[in-house]
Amino acid sequence: xxxxxxxxxxxxxxxxxxxxxxxxxxxxxxxxxxxxxxxxxxxxxxxxxxxxxxxxxxxxxxxxxxxxxxxxxxxxxxxxxxxxxxxxxxxxxxxxxxxxxxxxxxxxxxxxxxxxxxxxxxxxxxxxxxxxxxxxxxxxxxxxxxxxxxxxxxxxxxxxxxxxxxxxxxxxxxxxxxxxxxxxxxxxxxxxxxxxxxxxxxxxxxxxxxxxxxxxxxxxxxxxxxxxxxxxxxxxxxxxxxxxxxxxxxxxxxxxxxxxxxxxxxxxxxxxxxxxxxxxxxxxxxxxxxxxxxxxxxxxxxxxxxxxxxxxxxxxxxxx
Amino acid sequence: xxxxxxxxxxxxxxxxxxxxxxxxxxxxxxxxxxxxxxxxxxxxxxxxxxxxxxxxxxxxxxxxxxxxxxxxxxxxxxxxxxxxxxxxxxxxxxxxxxxxxxxxxxxxxxxxxxxxxxxxxxxxxxxxxxxxxxxxxxxxxxxxxxxxxxxxxxxxxxxxxxxxxxxxxxxxxxxxxxxxxxxxxxxxxxxxxxxxxxxxxxxxxxxxxxxxxxxxxxxxxxxxxxxxxxxxxxxxxxxxxxxxxxxxxxxxxxxxxxxxxxxxxxxxxxxxxxxxxxxxxxxxxxxxxxxxxxxxxxxxxxxxxxxx
Numbered sequence: 001x002x003x004x005x006x007x008x009x010x011x012x013x014x015x016x017x018x019x020x021x022x023x024x025x026x027x028x029x030x031x032x033x034x035x036x037x038x039x040x041x042x043x044x045x046x047x048x049x050x051x052x053x054x055x056x057x058x059x060x061x062x063x064x065x066x067x068x069x070x071x072x073x074x075x076x077x078x079x080x081x082x083x084x085x086x087x088x089x090x091x092x093x094x095x096x097x098x099x100x101x102x103x104x105x106x107x108x109x110x111x112x113x114x115x116x117x118x119x120x121x122x123x124x125x126x127x128x129x130x131x132x133x134x135x136x137x138x139x140x141x142x143x144x145x146x147x148x149x150x151x152x153x154x155x156x157x158x159x160x161x162x163x164x165x166x167x168x169x170x171x172x173x174x175x176x177x178x179x180x181x182x183x184x185x186x187x188x189x190x191x192x193x194x195x196x197x198x199x200x201x202x203x204x205x206x207x208x209x210x211x212x213x214x215x216x217x218x219x220x221x222x223x224x225x226x227x228x229x230x231x232x233x234x235x236x237x238x239x240x241x242x243x244x245x246x247x248x249x250x251x252x253x254x255x256x257x258x259x260x261x262x263x264x265x266x267x268x269x270x271x272x273x274x275x276x277x278x279x280x281x282x283x284x285x286x287x288x289x290x291x292x293x294x295x296x297x298x299x300x301x302x303x304x305x306x307x308x309x310x311x312x313x314x315x316x317x318x319x320x
Numbered sequence: 321x322x323x324x325x326x327x328x329x330x331x332x333x334x335x336x337x338x339x340x341x342x343x344x345x346x347x348x349x350x351x352x353x354x355x356x357x358x359x360x361x362x363x364x365x366x367x368x369x370x371x372x373x374x375x376x377x378x379x380x381x382x383x384x385x386x387x388x389x390x391x392x393x394x395x396x397x398x399x400x401x402x403x404x405x406x407x408x409x410x411x412x413x414x415x416x417x418x419x420x421x422x423x424x425x426x427x428x429x430x431x432x433x434x435x436x437x438x439x440x441x442x443x444x445x446x447x448x449x450x451x452x453x454x455x456x457x458x459x460x461x462x463x464x465x466x467x468x469x470x471x472x473x474x475x476x477x478x479x480x481x482x483x484x485x486x487x488x489x490x491x492x493x494x495x496x497x498x499x500x501x502x503x504x505x506x507x508x509x510x511x512x513x514x515x516x517x518x519x520x521x522x523x524x525x526x527x528x529x530x531x532x533x534x535x536x537x538x539x540x541x542x543x544x545x546x547x548x549x550x551x552x553x554x555x556x557x558x559x560x561x562x563x564x565x566x567x568x569x570x571x572x573x574x575x576x577x578x579x580x581x582x583x584x585x586x587x588x589x590x591x592x593x594x595x596x597x598x599x600x601x602x603x604x605x606x607x608x609x610x611x612x613x614x615x616x617x618x619x620x621x622x623x624x625x626x627x628x
Contacts, residue, residue, distance in 0.1 A: 184396075247524045247525050248524060248525040248548040248549075248550075249525065249548050249553070250548065251416065251525070251546045251547070251548050251553035251555060254395075254396075254397040254416045254417065254418060254553045255394060255395035255396060255397050255416070257395075257396040258396070260418065260551070263524065263525045263548075265524070293522075297522045298522065299524060299525060
């Protein structure tokens with residue numbers, strides 16, 4: 001038997017329903033159009049959570065399961081020796097130096113799955129607090145994806161568990177609309193807004209920030225920064241591929257929606273995702289690392305910075 | 321053997337002989353265009369299957385001399401595909417460009433090779449049930465212009481009208497008949513392989529892969545080349561499912577590959593005690609528009625697998 005409410009009951013149900021609808025609408029609109037807010041994460045709490053051992057234990061966040069190949073195994077042989085992998089991704093001697101301190105590592109708590117990590121770059125903005133990274137470092141992609149927001153934090157100039165400029169807890173994060181809707185790698189770009197560090201400094205007060213550019217010609221020469229964390233790297237040092245030229249587009253990029261992505265020669269792996277691609281002598285951000293393939297000669301690929309990245313920057317810069 | 325089975329499964333998907341599992345798409349197989357990311361991902365044993373979206377397919381096919389030429393949407397791109405041969409032996413070159421890839425509108429420029437700009441005129445609609453989904457097939461004519469001239473003029477097309485279709489998915493259906501699917505295509509998945517070999521070479525964003533799976537009755541040989549040329553990607557594929565030879569010594573220190581046509585020549589594998597190995601010989605393949613395409617050399621990395 002079905003009982004339909006009547007009179008006052010119906011009115012109360014209607015009001016309650018409207019209230020819930022409004023909440024859902026507000027929350028839904030907030031997440032879909034203007035990123036995701038993370039509340040209640042003071043820098044001191046975040047800093048006490050992100051101990052050196054936890055940061056070291058963090059595993060790279062990857063796109064779609066792309067990972068280093070299993071080079072062990074029986075019954076097979078691998079021909080043709082490649083030069084020392086990663087030899088062009090050289091260690092930055094002093095990540096606290098100007099021009100390098102704007103780059104850092106991003107850490108996130110994945111709960112049962114441990115801790116995740118990526119790379120990111122501080123970008124100048126009116127709120128002094130914007131970090132750019134790969135979209136897959138923030139959201140797993142497509143409409144069924146999940147946000148990586150638990151205890152997310154940015155550590156500029158990270159080195160061997162040290163936080164020379166402190167730790168900046170993430171307050172807000174977002175990706176290009178297309179990344180979180182379709183998971184197209186041509187839109188794999190994300191941005192976060194961080195809170196002040198333990199000393200109360202905003203991000204760009206503490207380390208400065210890069211300019212950001214979009215709608216440029218792909219044919220640029222890039223300085224690629226990042227914190228690769230899979231062997232032979234250990235994720236503890238900032239690395240740099242200097243002056244690496246645009247190689248072309250990944251043929252798979254033609255199948256996905258969005259502008260064709262960019263390839264550069266830089267031997268990197270997991271953990272370097274989200275690392276900044278700098279132009280104009282390292283002053284301007286014009287790309288982030290998204291993925292590479294299993295083979296050691298694979299280029300690094302990053303999404304083209306077009307109008308969707310401009311929109312993302314606009315949303316992040318408007319966060320107060 | 322899990323690795324080999326996975327490799328085979330991914331290749332089956334890549335070759336369009338089975339519907340892409342991750343695509344949640346019941347549309348008939350795409351043109352036999354490989355997505356060589358599949359080959360790449362075959363090695364680490366995991367990865368996402370290709371899922372070109374959106375879930376419609378629009379285009380037409382015509383015959384031009386000894387080749388077939390197809391123009392169709394492929395994910396967000398537009399593919400002009402030139403191939404010859406049948407299911408057991410075929411070689412093709414696909415030219416993939418960004419452009420307008422909507423059901424009723426196909427428009428793209430294929431660099432120096434030509435361009436297409438066509439609109440669809442609908443005449444009738446048919447429906448069928450395929451792989452658990454209603455398949456809505458709109459028949460009609462593409463009108464506009466297609467100009468294409470392959471490398472060295474191996475194929476040349478200039479037309480203004482072509483019969484074509486738009487395929488869309490509908491709701492679920494329960495008829496479990498698959499008229500358009502030839503399960504014999506999958507037979508090599510179940511044949512017990514005696515040996516398998518993958519040779520791979522990359523030069524920047526370009527890559528070439530050769531896969532050989534030797535079985536008692538029929539072996540499978542696949543070559544894929546992927547090139548990025550500015551605003552155009554060229555993807556070439558050859559597949560042969562015929563008797564051929566892939567033999568290794570017991571120690572897996574040397575081997576010899578002699579596939580049937582359209583492959584030519586011999587590939588030689590040699591492994592040294594220090595762990596290095598070479599993949600050499602005069603093995604090459606005739607792709608449409610790229611004859612005598614080399615499949616050996618010092619840039620190739622070779623991976624050998626034999627069952628225990």
